Amino acid sequence: MIEPLALRMAQHIKSVVPDHPTSVPVLKHALAITLNLVFITGLTIVISAFTDRTKEVLIIMAAFAFLRQMTGGLHLKSGMGCVAVSTILFTGLSFVKLDYSWTIGATLVSMLLILVFAPAGIERQTRIPPRYFPLLRSGAFIVVSFNLWIANPFIAISVLAQCLLLINIRR
Template structure:
């Protein structure tokens, strides 16, 4: 697809490699949303899934997180994650606990792995952390278990497993 775009618009400043990356990101996002919503239509959890995807994606833009090696792996894991989390039924205590744990993980690890993924200068990364803490902290007001689960899943993705491996 990138080759075709470049052949149609050869003077465009983006290289084929840049176009391939942009297309991969867009296609992954499209397939994650489409497949997750289709599954949610069958499970009757559309509202929950849409809430989860929105909370997860919004927080991920501010905090970063682990990236899988393959696009297909990302799609499969994301669809499975959102589908499973759509069944979460935390009570008030568990929702509050998940929110607290999410905030703690953000405080410790955010932002993670966004250095080469954003145009935001590193000097603003502490502001991203504060914004993420405020966003997650809003769940103390709403006490939404599905949102808490999405925030917790995203916050857990900030932890680098490489940090815990011994060589």
């Protein structure tokens, strides 16, 4: 659904502005990414309004997205699959209750996973040269370590979920 919609939008944009230097495939890709983000965010927030977990979902999505930019991780092949899995993941994580010990434990495990696996799978998705990847790892480690001080259970469970997506057995 996302890919055909992005294609139709890209073709329309190109028909309105035919001299624009950006090609239809490039526009389609950019629009697919944007639509994916809009669908995930919108659907998750709508569901969270019904479940009365909006604050938790916003914390989870922000922590997940921020860390994902530095560490990468598993990607699904389908845009709609990504929307479905991400929405279910964020909504489900908003119901997880961690006490202080589990929050610290989840944060420590996340830090370890970052040291071992990050960044993962970002080679073709970033313009950052590979020589800076160790800085991304260090930055992600430092950002996650702040949760040892904050001890927010929703940040802990969100970053743990993101860090689990770094693991790729085939690598």
